Amino acid sequence: MRKGSTIWTRKLLLAVIDKFFGGPVGLDNLAAAIGEERETIEDVLEPYLIQQGFLQRTPRGRMATVRAWNHFGITAAEMP
Template sequence: MTEEAAKKISLRSRGTPRIANWLLRRLRDYAQIKGEGVINKEIADYGLEMMEIDDFGLCNIDRKLLLTIIEKFSGGPVGLQTLAASISEDTDTICDVYEPYLLQKGFLHRTPKGRVATDLTYKYFGKK
């Protein structure tokens, strides 16, 4: 693996070794199929794009969750049960998998009334 590819993986791993290892395994598979078995910048870019993981480490479900808050609930607040039903995800999965990273990076704010999209979220999607 090249150093540049390693940096791309680390930036998208959400600071979680388990996710970094998962990405590494997936990219290794891409490298074996599409390349010469070496994870380089091109393979990393291709694989991460195929997995729909962007430069912020957001996946398609992260983006779906945030867009739902913006578009269906006018930015929030929206309760966890309602949000989960709107995106067809389990409440525990939202709380344990998606929400911590979105809160940490400033894409989401949790209030007593529910989840609220932040200015960063609107900027990310080019809205408002």
């Protein structure tokens, strides 16, 4: 996570990983967890994270990718 990365993108990813065990997590729950508007997540933060391969959208909610876990130094053995 380099160019375009902000404290909010890190906060969002860490919330998905730490608070929701990697997901899936719904947009409203994610917005409440990081204190950000759902529209901001959907229109600003999420597209960058998806483009960079850190987040994916599924029918059940947002999920952190293996790349996201690895970025924060979490190995497959430590994943829930």
